[in-house]
Amino acid sequence: xxxxxxxxxxxxxxxxxxxxxxxxxxxxxxxxxxxxxxxxxxxxxxxxxxxxxxxxxxxxxxxxxxxxxxxxxxxxxxxxxxxxxxxxxxxxxxxxxxxxxxxxxxxxxxxxxxxxxxxxxxxxxxxxxxxxxxxxxxxxxxxxxxxxxxxxxxxxxxxxxxxxxxxxxxxxxxxxxxxxxxxxxxxxxxxxxxxxxxxxxxxxxxxxxxxxxxxxxxxxxxxxxxxxxxxxxxxxxxxxxxxxxxxxxxxxxxxxxxx
Amino acid sequence: xxxxxxxxxxxxxxxxxxxxxxxxxxxxxxxxxxxxxxxxxxxxxxxxxxxxxxxxxxxxxxxxxxxxxxxxxxxxxxxxxxxxxxxxxxxxxxxxxxxxxxxxxxxxxxxxxxxxxxxxxxxxxxxxxxxxxxxxxxxxxxxxxxxxxxxxxxxxxxxxxxxxxxxxxxxxxxxxxxxxxxxxxxxxxxxxxxxxxxxxxxxxxxxxxxxxxxxxxxxxxxxxxxxxxxxxxxxxxxxxxxxxxxxxxxxxxxxxxxx
Numbered sequence: 001x002x003x004x005x006x007x008x009x010x011x012x013x014x015x016x017x018x019x020x021x022x023x024x025x026x027x028x029x030x031x032x033x034x035x036x037x038x039x040x041x042x043x044x045x046x047x048x049x050x051x052x053x054x055x056x057x058x059x060x061x062x063x064x065x066x067x068x069x070x071x072x073x074x075x076x077x078x079x080x081x082x083x084x085x086x087x088x089x090x091x092x093x094x095x096x097x098x099x100x101x102x103x104x105x106x107x108x109x110x111x112x113x114x115x116x117x118x119x120x121x122x123x124x125x126x127x128x129x130x131x132x133x134x135x136x137x138x139x140x141x142x143x144x145x146x147x148x149x150x151x152x153x154x155x156x157x158x159x160x161x162x163x164x165x166x167x168x169x170x171x172x173x174x175x176x177x178x179x180x181x182x183x184x185x186x187x188x189x190x191x192x193x194x195x196x197x198x199x200x201x202x203x204x205x206x207x208x209x210x211x212x213x214x215x216x217x218x219x220x221x222x223x224x225x226x227x228x229x230x231x232x233x234x235x236x237x238x239x240x241x242x243x244x245x246x247x248x249x250x251x252x253x254x255x256x257x258x259x
Numbered sequence: 260x261x262x263x264x265x266x267x268x269x270x271x272x273x274x275x276x277x278x279x280x281x282x283x284x285x286x287x288x289x290x291x292x293x294x295x296x297x298x299x300x301x302x303x304x305x306x307x308x309x310x311x312x313x314x315x316x317x318x319x320x321x322x323x324x325x326x327x328x329x330x331x332x333x334x335x336x337x338x339x340x341x342x343x344x345x346x347x348x349x350x351x352x353x354x355x356x357x358x359x360x361x362x363x364x365x366x367x368x369x370x371x372x373x374x375x376x377x378x379x380x381x382x383x384x385x386x387x388x389x390x391x392x393x394x395x396x397x398x399x400x401x402x403x404x405x406x407x408x409x410x411x412x413x414x415x416x417x418x419x420x421x422x423x424x425x426x427x428x429x430x431x432x433x434x435x436x437x438x439x440x441x442x443x444x445x446x447x448x449x450x451x452x453x454x455x456x457x458x459x460x461x462x463x464x465x466x467x468x469x470x471x472x473x474x475x476x477x478x479x480x481x482x483x484x485x486x487x488x489x490x491x492x493x494x495x496x497x498x499x500x501x502x503x504x505x506x507x508x509x510x511x512x513x514x515x516x517x518x
Contacts, residue, residue, distance in 0.1 A: 050339075051309030051372045058467035059456070080309075084470060088455050110385055110500050113310045113378075126369055126451050158514055167449055168504045185511045187503040190426055192385050196347050197318070208317035211343060236515070238507035241369050244446040245427045248497035252444045255417055256495070
């Protein structure tokens with residue numbers, strides 16, 4: 001096997017909008033120059049699935065026709081399932097990088113916790129594989145993602161070269177603006193959904209409910225992802241799998257007399 | 260309305276094992292002395308749903324017969340949906356406390372990210388409502404949870420009295436031992452699933468896959484939840500909705516020349 005082949009980086013690509021979504025097609029085209037790409041993605045949209053994993057129904061894998069040397073598989077699982085299936089059933093070695101997206105709609109602030117896109121990246125962090133989730137603060141399904149290519153290549157290339165600290169990944173969001181002002185390294189903003197449900201009546205006179213809401217970020221500090229996006233920058237938030245509120249440990253110890 | 264009524268605390272109870280699971284029945288019985296209980300829980304088991312929310316199918320709510328003054332509702336949604344529906348459609352005021360569980364099986368370490376039980380508590384943290392998830396490091400479906408009652412009452416009473424810092428909740432796990440040595444305030448341990456899939460062949464000769472794995476925690480520091488549980492203590496981890504890896508921000512800023 002020639003040296004260039006053994007040196008070639010292996011990149012696993014997934015998403016939560018499904019394997020036929022425009023975002024993942026753009027992503028694949030951007031990443032092609034960086035290494036060997038294997039795609040393992042949900043067969044349908046999985047938005048809002050968070051870090052769900054499938055434990056009560058059988059998982060299926062279907063290999064699709066290769067396109068330009070890129071192996072593609074679709075599964076009936078969630079984004080987290082796709083990463084697990086790829087690592088354990090599909091790939092012949094550990095990937096050098098996991099890339100998820102490009103998601104239609106942002107996953108900044110606390111939305112990371114609802115995001116299947118980011119769950120796939122967090123699966124990488126859990127297995128100490130460098131991983132990045134890309135999302136777009138735009139909901140136009142006909143959006144041309146081309147402008148993001150240079151940035152995505154740069155961020156993935158940097159990550160392939162330098163890796164990421166154990167137990168972490170990157171949450172990258174693009175602003176709703178095809179000429180970003182640049183990249184900002186941010187902390188996650190703390191926002192909340194001001195929610196409600198639209199109550200409707202079905203044909204049998206029974207009520208059903210659709211979730212609706214407005215996302216509000218009271219914290220407008222300039223070092224947050226929300227501020228960066230609203231001011232035309234790409235936000236990169238380093239994400240940890242350690243959810244401990246370390247700053248609260250001492251006061252809790254006093255409450256519980258845990259010395 | 261008498262003063263005692265207006266002073267009464269409102270406690271929302273949910274879980275991810277479903278409204279008929281033994282764990283939630285024990286939980287309700289423990290919490291009854293602390294205030295007015297309203298139960299809004301999934302109609303079936305939702306284990307492994309993580310922080311999934313339902314956005315593509317209609318949500319339904321069914322009110323059940325009240326039992327001993329406790330209002331009960333079941334929904335076809337996830338644990339996170341149940342909290343959202345409760346806050347926006349069912350409860351007549353903001354609850355003083357959200358309690359989720361008791362889960363069959365632990366949700367310590369990174370398993371918090373897969374846990375529907377903890378997603379319900381995290382929903383509380385997102386809305387600045389004190390919230391606690393309780394789980395049991397035991398998978399015996401006939402387990403008598405009674406021994407946990409004193410501790411659960413104490414932890415809920417403390418939380419009702421003192422509240423919790425904004426954007427945080429508690430992840431409480433009981434050891435596999437009906438005589439816990441006491442309570443330890445911990446940080447979340449960093450473990451990982453050493454996973455695989457069992458491949459089976461269906462009646463049509465097509466393969467399907469079941470996730471299986473072993474949970475491994477290399478980090479055995481005495482201040483972790485894993486250590487506490489394995490040594491017979493109840494672990495309490497304060498949890499934050501801020502997933503920023505703050506310690507990585509400076510080095511990333513250098514990589515991206517973000518001054």
